[in-house]
Amino acid sequence: MEKTKYSLGYRNSYVLQQYRCLLSIFTGFIILLFISNTAFALATNPGAVCSNGFSQGSLTNADYTNLVSAVNTNNYVNILGNAGGSIPLQVKMTTVESSTNTVKSNFGVITTAGTSAINIQRTFPNISAYTDIIFDFRNALTSQPIYLTNVALSAFDIDYANSNGNTFDDFVEITGVTQAGSTISGTLQPITGSNIVFGQPPQGLQGLFTRTASDPNCTAKNLGTQCQGSVQFSQPVASVKVRYTNTGYLNSATNQEIDLRVDNYCYVPQYIFTGTVFDDNGGITAAQANATNDDITSSGSIYTNKPNYFNGVFNSPQESGISGSTVKLVNCANTATTYATQIVNTGSPIGQYQFSVPIATFNNNTNICLIEEYSGTAYPIRTTSDNKNTGFTTTTYLYSNNDFGRVIAANAALVLKKAQYINNCPNTLNYTDPSLNTANNGDPKTGFSTGSISNMTPGQCIAYRITATNRANIGINNFVMKDILQKQGVNGATVTSVLTNPPLSTTDYTISENPAIGVNGEIKTKSLTLTSRSKRDFYFNTKYGTTVDTQ
Known part of the structure; x- marks a missing residue:
């Protein structure tokens, strides 16, 4: 029994030593494996850091x-x-x-x-x-x-x-x-x-x-x-x-x-604002431009079928940039607060500007506008607003195509033409009678005409048709037509004219803001909108030859 016990104890001891040996080997393998995996693991680059604001x-x-x-x-x-x-x-x-x-x-x-x-x-x-x-x-x-x-x-x-x-x-x-x-x-x-x-x-x-x-x-x-x-x-x-x-x-x-x-x-995140100050001529050059051409329908007119002319959009390459402007990045609520100012390129690409500013520039303001100011004389007429709200948000970094359009005076959108008709002062006058509005009429005694008036008899009347033509591809808002009746002694006039019948149209005129019948003064329409590529006629009748100042 003792021997058997001894032999059994010996075998158990041997097995235990084998188990310990295997456990030691297995543990070592695990340690080596862990060390190996650690050694071959990618380490973070210590230089992978950024400062505040970046x-x-x-x-x-x-x-x-x-x-x-x-x-x-x-x-x-x-x-x-x-x-x-x-x-x-x-x-x-x-x-x-x-x-x-x-x-x-x-x-x-x-x-x-x-x-x-x-x-x-x-x-x-x-x-x-x-x-x-x-x-x-x-x-x-x-x-x-x-x-x-x-x-x-x-x-x-x-x-x-x-x-x-x-x-x-x-x-x-x-x-x-x-x-x-x-x-x-x-x-x-x-x-x-x-x-x-x-x-x-x-x-x-x-x-x-x-x-x-x-x-x-x-x-x-x-x-x-x-x-x-x-x-x-x-x-x-x-x-x-x-x-x-x-x-x-x-x-x-x-x-x-x-x-x-x-x-x-x-x-450092940069907010970029770009655009171009451009000649919005739609391809109508200075040599072709005509300030008095109100023909927007005839095939022979330069202003017919010009969808890019005076449309407020920079249509390159048909249109090009112009120099002479300064663009400012400002606070919309207080435009005196200027964040950046830039003179547009005078070289290539001409008329272009670009601001690149960090968010800290705006001092927590998000109401950001761009203002264009022109110092030259060649392009006096705007085709776009001089103030653009950028629609700024902190999660949008590019604000492109903030363009400002201008044209030369000869390419102005509005053309006014005045025609006159000598009449005998009837109480009623059908201004739109086709017989009075024939094309190319050269005699103001037979209907509305741009021809000169001669042999005018005191006491006769002159009716006026003023045609406002909007040649542009955008509407003209807040349009007001004004015409001052001649008055003796003013600008060389020898007689005074007064407003006469028929009464002004209430569609076009505010009666209380105009002279009464028989009174001299300024004829003024309401504030109106002239839609794009459209014409509108305004009429009034005056009595010619009054020598008495009625005011």
Whole structure:
């Protein structure tokens, strides 16, 4: 029994030791696995930070795919980003090879644990050959360079190999171009657990490479921390160049690869207001313009079938911008509060203006207007309002096509023509009688005519037809026609005329605001609207030759 007990205890002890050994191995495997996963996990670039007032962005997985698909096409790609539209970014990506003998194995997108990066595989013909990957940044709203702050990038799988059939020593140089046009290097951002250092190897460049030749190779395409090198630019840049090559420590190079990510960029959101002050002539040149041409229907008239003339819309290229104006960005409620002022372009594109301002400019006001002021004399007539409300909201960053139209005097919308008819002062007179309104009548004694009056007998009457023609493609509001009856001694008049029957039309005139029958004075219509491309006639009758001042 004791022996049996002893043997059983021995076996239990042996099994326990085996179990402990297996548990130790399993635990060690788990620890190694955990350490391995930690070592090969992408680390956040410490330079991925933005100051207060800046929007922060980075490329999405879709952005990497779109960029790679457009590489070397000279096309800018709209960046989706993750900044909610506050950073209007476009990027053009280009690669440049130093040698035509470089084997370009791959330039594509990899995705590891849901995170994408650009993968570059190369077999260089020698250790000094390189591939440049260039990112050019552009404002999607203005198509001008955009200078991004705290641009941060990371390169992965920067490692070393010196074995049969596999020899390379990765080196990555990352530089940017500032607003001053100078080239600066990215500043190393230390990554915990990374073997990558920043320095100057024999190649003479400043960049990222493996700390020592004894560091192990990294697993490709896994964005591991051990071979991650991260940088950030200390100044705003509009272009970044990543040069992939070798350190120069080894004498030869074989197939090698790295992965790239754009980790961060910052930008103060700008609200952009653009427009053009333009000649709203619809293609009717100064040589063709005629201030007295009221023909808007005949095929031979320059003002017939001109839908873009005086329509308040900038119709390019038929119409062009004009110089001489100043545009102000103001508080609508108090236009004396001016946020920005700009003289429109005198060169190409002529007449254009553009404001780009941060939200802080408005001091929490959202009622923003644009005002145009003209200092010249060539284009005195407006075709649009001089004050435009932009409809500003903090979530909209582009306010384009805030255009202001003008025309020369000869292209004015309104043409007034006065015709007269000598009559014998009947109590009733049918102004619209077709026999009195024949076209091209040259005798004012037979009907309304623009011909001159002669042999007028005192005591006769002169009826007037004033035709207002709106040649424009927009209505004329608040139109008031005024005509002052002649008065003896005023402007050389030898006699006085007075208003006579028939009474003024109450449709066109306010009776109380006009002279009474038999009284001299000013004839004035109501405030009316002349619709676009329309004519309207106004009539009144006067008795000619009164020598007594009735007022």
